[in-house]
Amino acid sequence: xxxxxxxxxxxxxxxxxxxxxxxxxxxxxxxxxxxxxxxxxxxxxxxxxxxxxxxxxxxxxxxxxxxxxxxxxxxxxxxxxxxxxxxxxxxxxxxxxxxxxxxxxxxxxxxxxxxxxxxxxxx
Numbered sequence: 001x002x003x004x005x006x007x008x009x010x011x012x013x014x015x016x017x018x019x020x021x022x023x024x025x026x027x028x029x030x031x032x033x034x035x036x037x038x039x040x041x042x043x044x045x046x047x048x049x050x051x052x053x054x055x056x057x058x059x060x061x062x063x064x065x066x067x068x069x070x071x072x073x074x075x076x077x078x079x080x081x082x083x084x085x086x087x088x089x090x091x092x093x094x095x096x097x098x099x100x101x102x103x104x105x106x107x108x109x110x111x112x113x114x115x116x117x118x119x120x121x122x123x
Contacts, residue, residue, distance in 0.1 A: 002027035002112050004095045009117030012085055020080040020117060022095030029076040033098050035110060036069060036080045038091035038119075048093070050103025051078060058103045062088075085121045092116040 008020040022034065035050035049069035050058045057069055068081040078095065096110035 002029070002032060002097050004097060004112055004114035006093065006095050006114045006117040009093060009119045011120045011122065014086055014121055014123050016085050016121070017081070017083045018085060018119060020082065020093055020119070022078045022080075022114060024076040024078070024097065027097075027099075030073050031099055032112075033101050033103050034071060034078045035096045035098075035103060035105075036078075036093060037096055037107060038089075038093045039116075040091040043091075045094070045107050046091075047105035047107075049080060050105065052103040053100060056103060058105070060105065082119070085119075087121045087123045090120050092118050 002024050003026045005023045012018055033052040036048040037045050038048050039045045047060045048063055049067055051069045051071045066084045071078040094116040095114040097112040098110045
């Protein structure tokens with residue numbers, strides 16, 4: 001069973017960049033597909049980016065070309081580089097993991113979740 005802890009959130013201005021980190025422990029990280037989701041108040045949880053255990057990546061339409069996901073298996077971590085941030089990117093960003101499997105955008109596919117880190121983008 002893997003535990004996930006996110007960090008790196010904060011308050012930034014529109015157009016700024018931010019890098020989120022998710023540290024994993026308690027499992028063989030190489031075997032997990034990981035993903036970032038986000039959830040704004042009153043909204044459904046939204047897929048942001050995924051990185052499979054076989055190194056395929058995928059992105060939500062709203063962040064394509066601005067966000068980049070990367071993983072470091074040696075350090076059991078996954079990063080989310082966010083550039084050209086917009087006010088609509090404001091949300092709690094959560095790290096998720098699933099054993100094996102594709103980088104699916106569906107929340108129900110992921111068994112393990114962190115508590116999230118808040119990102120607020122001012123206009």
